[in-house]
Structures are given as C-alpha cells and as structure tokens.
Amino acid sequence: MAYDYVIVGGGSAGCVLASRLSEKPDNKVLLLEAGGGDWHPLYKWPAGFAKMTKGLGSWGYETVPQKHMNGRVLRFTQAKVIGGGSTINAQIYIRGNKHDYDEWRQLGCEGWSYEDVLPYFRKAEHNSRGENAYHGRGGPQAVSDPAAPLPICEAFFAAAGEAGIPRNPDFNGELQDGIGHYQLTQRNARRCSVVTGYLNSSVRRRGNLVVWKNCTVNRIVIDKGRAVGVEIDNADGKSVVSAEREVIVSSGTFGSPKLLMLSGIGPADHLRSVGIDVAHDLQGVGGNLQDHIDIFVICECTGDHTYDKYAKPHWAAVAGLRYLLTKKGPLASSLFETGGFWYADENARSADIQFHLGLGSGIEAGVAKMETPASRSIRPTCARARAARCGLPPPIPRQRR
Ligand SMILES: Cc1cc2nc3c(=O)[nH]c(=O)nc-3n(C[C@H](O)[C@H](O)[C@H](O)COP(=O)(O)OP(=O)(O)OC[C@H]3O[C@@H](n4cnc5c(N)ncnc54)[C@H](O)[C@@H]3O)c2cc1C
Missing domain, CATH: 1.10.1220 (Arc Repressor Mutant)
Structure with missing residues (x-):
C-alpha cells in the first residue's frame, strides 16, 4: 500500500503530526517508530520517571569521553518508545522563552x-x-499542577526569596523568571504523553492512519532529488514503503540528522569520507548540537523531608497502595516539579539558568544516591567530618534558638 505521508519517528513531534494529518480522511498516513509500545505502568505513573534515564524506553546512548570534563563519559538518554520523549520525560510543561x-x-x-x-x-x-x-x-x-508537592518545596522558595529570586506562579505566563512549581503534562496524576493526548483510541481507529512500532527506518529513498519513500527494517525483514506526498523526518535530535546523513543528505566531504554516496550536499546537518548540562548538588536533609525512603521495597509498596487509592503521594510526583529560571549573567537577555529541586537522591542515572538522605540530628562533628571527606569547607554552625 502507498501512503501520502510517511512519518519517521513516533515521538513527541511524530505522534502530533500523525494525529493532525489523519484528521483529513483523504490523507493516508503511516507512522513508523523504532521503539515498542507504552504499555508498562511506569510510563504512566509520574514517578516512573525515576526509571527512565536508567534504560527503560531509550536507545542507551553514551557520549564519547568529554575532554572538558576530565574524560567523563555521560549517559545520554534519548527515547525509543512510542510517544518518544513525551513518554519518558520529567513531564515538566515548559515553553521556550x-x-x-x-x-x-x-x-x-x-x-x-x-x-x-x-x-x-x-x-x-x-x-x-x-x-x-x-x-x-x-x-x-x-497540563496540571503537581499532585504531590512536599513542604520542603516551601523551604526552597523561602531560600530563593532570601537570595532575591521572586516566586513565579506561571513560568509559561507573562514572565519566565522566578521560582515556583512547574506545571506538568499530566491528567489526574497520570502522565499525559502525546500518545495519550493525540493518539488516543478514537484516533487510532481512523482507517487512514497506520502505526508500525518496532520498525526502524534505515534510509530515505531518493529519486531524482525527491524523497519518495523509506527503507524499513522490522520483524518481517527489510522492505520499502512509498510516500506519494511527503516523507516527514521527526526522529529526534540525534535520529533525524543520523537518518538524513545515512541517506546521503549532509556535508558532502564528510559523507564521502565515511563512504556514503552524496544525494544532496547540505552543510550543517549533523553539527552544532547545543545541549544543557545539569549540575547536581546533593544535600543531606535534617529530617525525612524527601521521597528517598520510598526506594525501599516495603515503603514502595505503601506508596503504590496510596497512589492506587488516592492518586497522591510519591508515585504521583514526577520528582522534579519544583524549580525556576534565573540569571547566572545578570546582563543576559533572558534567564540563562534553570533550577530543579529533586525530591530525592539517585533519581537520574549518573546521580549519586545518598546512603543517609535524612539524619534526624546532623551532629556538628559528623557534618565537619563529612565535609572534610568531600574536600569541602567546614559547615557554618547553626545559631542556637
Ligand atoms: C530523560 C528526559 C527528560 C526530559 N524531560 C523533559 C521535561 O521534563 N520537559 C520537557 O519539555 N522536555 C523534556 N525532555 C525533552 C523532550 O522530551 C524532547 O525535547 C522531545 O520529546 C523531543 O521530541 P522529538 O519528537 O523531536 O523527538 P523524540 O520525542 O525523541 O522522538 C523521536 C522518535 O523517533 C524514533 N526514531 C529515531 N530514529 C528512528 C528510526 N531510524 N526509525 C524509526 N524511528 C526512529 C525514536 O525512537 C523516538 O521515539 C526530556 C528528554 C529526556 C530524554
């Protein structure tokens, strides 16, 4: 069967396009996704995010050793599941500045x-x-407000206020600057990915929309300078599907340039140097990646103020039960739903730094889990010894009340 539109990559962009294009019954639309379905409950529970950077629904990419980071190799999570990033991300609903x-x-x-x-x-x-x-x-x-904020968030807001950062109730409103709760891509304390939002069952029943999961596109088929189809690879082997009108490449930050370059679209000299026939010399493809680096500051709390204890199996069971019965508690939290935007360079055109208050340690891959996240009493000697072990200056003693 020939399709009008063949969409490569069923992620945030691809699912929206598939849904919108198939609104017109005359358009025959095929959506191709390399990853599988989003049936696993962890994709739906907000706190399931804690598992997402550890491998679930992702390609498992790593960076090359980073020369400006002492050779460190970083895990680089990119979604490989229907819904793409919207199925595995931290659900923070934020627009660009x-x-x-x-x-x-x-x-x-x-x-x-x-x-x-x-x-x-x-x-x-x-x-x-x-x-x-x-x-x-x-x-x-x-888009919803967080279902399970903790009192420690208020302490975070108060601390920001002391540092001169004002509270902002809506980062997507008039002004992005300030500190507050993010709104989240959730409905009734469940993740609302683009699959839930745009490819719900009534959309999936449309006769003019076909979705193939576990189907990787190897290259775009080009005829006389025009994209006319794609070569796919799935359980049935390799084959070609034709696109009468358009091939839409929505395969993500890495997937899209990779597919273009494998199809011979990119800087000619570079393509030739790696043995790829050039179909279209296009400078810039595969270059100029800009990414945001997260810097984590992990602190021990003075008490049980975070969701850390719920990593233990019996507390996790309690959290699961609470979520099923009340849609509240740790599982209803995306764990990074508090933060804001401010200025590292006070003359910057707009905020150039973003904050997240993580409601527990060890949530993301590569971020240490604290052995003792909450000490009821952090004794000064203990705190001094810890600081010395980490090569930090000694803590400032607290004033007696
Ligand atoms: C861990 C994590 C947390 C994030 N948290 C947030 C957040 O809280 N808020 C926010 O706004 N943004 C967040 N983001 C970013 C956001 O999710 C992405 O910017 C967004 O999903 C990108 O959409 P996309 O359609 O361009 O690509 P993706 O959503 O990545 O979709 C690309 C799809 O193409 C598929 N694909 C790739 N190559 C092929 C191929 N050759 N054949 C077939 N299919 C292919 C992939 O499997 C994938 O499903 C996060 C991202 C990650 C990874």
Whole structure:
C-alpha cells in the first residue's frame, strides 16, 4: 500500500503530526517508530520517571569521553518508545522563552515569533487552571499542577526569596523568571504523553492512519532529488514503503540528522569520507548540537523531608497502595516539579539558568544516591567530618534558638 505521508519517528513531534494529518480522511498516513509500545505502568505513573534515564524506553546512548570534563563519559538518554520523549520525560510543561522565538523571527523565520506561536500553544493545551491569555482549555495535551508537592518545596522558595529570586506562579505566563512549581503534562496524576493526548483510541481507529512500532527506518529513498519513500527494517525483514506526498523526518535530535546523513543528505566531504554516496550536499546537518548540562548538588536533609525512603521495597509498596487509592503521594510526583529560571549573567537577555529541586537522591542515572538522605540530628562533628571527606569547607554552625 502507498501512503501520502510517511512519518519517521513516533515521538513527541511524530505522534502530533500523525494525529493532525489523519484528521483529513483523504490523507493516508503511516507512522513508523523504532521503539515498542507504552504499555508498562511506569510510563504512566509520574514517578516512573525515576526509571527512565536508567534504560527503560531509550536507545542507551553514551557520549564519547568529554575532554572538558576530565574524560567523563555521560549517559545520554534519548527515547525509543512510542510517544518518544513525551513518554519518558520529567513531564515538566515548559515553553521556550519568548525572546528565543522572537529572535528566530528576527533571523528570518516567519511565523515563529512568540505572538505567532502562542495561539498554537493555547490550542494544544487542556490546562487544569482554565483558560487565559497564555493558556488554553479543551486541547489534547493535558497540563496540571503537581499532585504531590512536599513542604520542603516551601523551604526552597523561602531560600530563593532570601537570595532575591521572586516566586513565579506561571513560568509559561507573562514572565519566565522566578521560582515556583512547574506545571506538568499530566491528567489526574497520570502522565499525559502525546500518545495519550493525540493518539488516543478514537484516533487510532481512523482507517487512514497506520502505526508500525518496532520498525526502524534505515534510509530515505531518493529519486531524482525527491524523497519518495523509506527503507524499513522490522520483524518481517527489510522492505520499502512509498510516500506519494511527503516523507516527514521527526526522529529526534540525534535520529533525524543520523537518518538524513545515512541517506546521503549532509556535508558532502564528510559523507564521502565515511563512504556514503552524496544525494544532496547540505552543510550543517549533523553539527552544532547545543545541549544543557545539569549540575547536581546533593544535600543531606535534617529530617525525612524527601521521597528517598520510598526506594525501599516495603515503603514502595505503601506508596503504590496510596497512589492506587488516592492518586497522591510519591508515585504521583514526577520528582522534579519544583524549580525556576534565573540569571547566572545578570546582563543576559533572558534567564540563562534553570533550577530543579529533586525530591530525592539517585533519581537520574549518573546521580549519586545518598546512603543517609535524612539524619534526624546532623551532629556538628559528623557534618565537619563529612565535609572534610568531600574536600569541602567546614559547615557554618547553626545559631542556637
Ligand atoms: C530523560 C528526559 C527528560 C526530559 N524531560 C523533559 C521535561 O521534563 N520537559 C520537557 O519539555 N522536555 C523534556 N525532555 C525533552 C523532550 O522530551 C524532547 O525535547 C522531545 O520529546 C523531543 O521530541 P522529538 O519528537 O523531536 O523527538 P523524540 O520525542 O525523541 O522522538 C523521536 C522518535 O523517533 C524514533 N526514531 C529515531 N530514529 C528512528 C528510526 N531510524 N526509525 C524509526 N524511528 C526512529 C525514536 O525512537 C523516538 O521515539 C526530556 C528528554 C529526556 C530524554
């Protein structure tokens, strides 16, 4: 069968496109995803995020040794599951800073100023707080306030206030700057991925939409300078599917340039140097990756103020029961739902640093788990010894009340 649109990559972008394009019954749409289904409950429970950077639903990429990080090799999580990043991410609903969109427009991208894109953000959204100038209601993407914040978040806000960072109730509203709770891509304390939002069962029943999971695209088939189909690899072996109108490449930050380059689209000299026939010399493909580095500061608490103890099996069982009965507690938390935006460079055009307060240690791969996350009494001698062990200055003694 030939399709009008063949979409490569059933991630955040690909599922939305598949849903929107198949709204027109005349469009025959095929969505191809290398990963499998999102049946596992951990994809649905907000706190399932704790497992996501440890391998579930991801390609398992690692960086090469980083020369500016003492040769450190970092795990680089990229989704490999239907829904892509929206199925495994931390569910933080955050738009780009409006100055970023306006800069794109100034650079020549028509239709990309913040004023231009805002109606689409509003159209996509079903915000639990309701509608206003910045937010929409009735769209497929559910957005909600955190279901299970902890009192330690208030302490974090107070500390930020002391450092001169104001509280912001809505980072996607008038101003991004400040500290507060993020809103989350959740509905009723469950993750709302693009599969839940855009590819729900009534969309999947459309006769003009076909979704193939566990199906990897090896290359785009090009005929006389035009993309006319893709070569796929699945349980039935290799074959070619044709696209009468468009091949849409939505395979992610790494997947998209990789597929283009394997198809001969990219910088000609580089492609030739690795033995790939050049179909289209296109400078820039596969280069200029910009990523944000997380710097973790892990602290011992003065008491049981985080969700750390729930890593123990019996407490995990308690948390599971509480979630099933009340939709509250640790499992209802995406664990990174508090934070904000501020300035490392006070003259920056817009906030250049983002914060997350993790409600436990060891949540993400590569981040240490604390052996004793909560001491009822951190004795000064103990704290001094610990600081010395870590090569840190001695702690400042607390004032007696
Ligand atoms: C661990 C993690 C946490 C994150 N947390 C947040 C957050 O809290 N808030 C936020 O806004 N963003 C977050 N992000 C980022 C966000 O999820 C991504 O920016 C977004 O999902 C990117 O969408 P995409 O469609 O471009 O790519 P993806 O969603 O990555 O989709 C690409 C899809 O293409 C598939 N694919 C790749 N190559 C092929 C091929 N050759 N053949 C077939 N299929 C292929 C992949 O398997 C994947 O499913 C997070 C990302 C990660 C990894």
